Amino acid sequence: MLPEQAAPEAPAVDAGTGLADDGALPPAASDGAALDDAAAAAIARLYGEPLLRMPNDLYIPPDALEIFLDAFEGPLDLLLYLIRKQNFNILDIPMAQVTLQYLVYVEQIRKSNLELAAEYLLMAAMLIEIKSRMLLPKRENDLVEDVGDPRAELVRRLLEYEQIKIAALNLGAMPQEGRDFLRPSLPVEQSLEPVWPQVDPHDLQRAWLDVLRRARLTQHHRIGRQELSVREHMSAILRTLQSQRFVEFGELFAGQETVPIVVVHFVALLELAKETLVEITQAEPFAPIYVRLAYSPA
Structure with missing residues (x-):
């Protein structure tokens, strides 16, 4: 141990x-x-x-410590903000107070961003012009022709901008895909074994009819010469009418197989009517047409 x-x-x-x-x-x-x-x-x-x-x-850059409490989308937005913040009547704008507050803000943004201040300076010039026109005394000619309130055009633009801004806020509050909700998606694994579609009898029938239609377009048509006699058909019609009093128009063509034979048979009937050997009658409009032998007194 x-x-x-x-x-x-x-x-x-x-x-x-x-x-x-x-x-x-x-x-x-x-x-x-x-x-x-x-x-x-x-x-x-x-x-x-x-x-x-x-x-x-x-x-540390100077812009890094700047804090913007309110962001405006343009001079109209700033002007509307100043009016609504102090509860001024937009139809009766106190131009002196609003112009002074507007110029203070423009002076602040002019020091930091000259390009942004250019648009605001244009509105500032418009406000100063309106203020000057309101301070100028009216002459006699101006009293005769009243040009109206110099603030009217500015009030119209402010009201239209406020309506568009409210509509944009309402649209932005609506749910949007990707911002407020996402569509559910479920990946589906595809099988490696091919799945063939099922063919019903109707699909097979349509395919067969399509084949027949294309076969008719490509088939050869042979034209043969056939001699037909109008006189022979005229004699055949007369024999048929001799055994019967009246014959319906369609029954005269019974047994005629091809189109050329039917045409010749019809021409023969017209020749008999031209020679007044037969009569073609009809009881009323759209009624069946009948053929009979012409009446000749003995």
């Missing part, structure tokens, strides 16, 4: 100061206290690390 070894003695620590006899902090306590002191003395944090002193080459 090995002889029992004595455990190393821990350094004595003062209960009041927390220091060891040699004046050093305990290992664990010294690290935590150092981190706390660094965090307390840090003036800022850069990427999570405490920054103990201000860098010498630090540059």
Whole structure:
């Protein structure tokens, strides 16, 4: 058996100061206290690390510390804001107060952004012109021809802009896809085995009729010569009418198979009517047409 070894003695620590006899902090306590002191003395944090002193080459642009409490979309928006904020009557605008407040705002934005101030300066010139026209005394000619209130055109533009702005706010409050809600989507895994569509008898019938239609367009038509006699057909019609008193017009063409034969048979009927050998009669309009032998006294 090995002889029992004595455990190393821990350094004595003062209960009041927390220091060891040699004046050093305990290992664990010294690290935590150092981190706390660094965090307390840090003036800022850069990427999570405490920054103990201000860098010498630090540059802060002047625009970085500017705070805009109200953002206006144009001179009309600013002018409408000034009127509504002080509860002025838009139909009776106090031009002196509104123009003064407007010029103060324009002077502020002119110092920082000259391009943005150009549009506002144009409206400021318009306000000053209206104010000047209201201060000028009226001459006798002006009393005869009253030109109206110089503020009328400005009031009309303000009212139209306010209506459009309210309509835009109402449209913006409506739910929009991608901003207020998202359409649910579920990915569907496609099977690797091909799925063939089912063909019903009607589809097969339509395909077959389409094949027949194309076959008729490409088939060859042969024209043959056939000798037909009008006299023979005239004799056949007379024989048919001798056995019957009246024959309906369609029955005369019974047994005629081809179109040329039907045409010749009809020409023969017209020749008999021309020679007054047959009569074609009809009882009333749209009634059936009948053919009979012409009446000849004995």
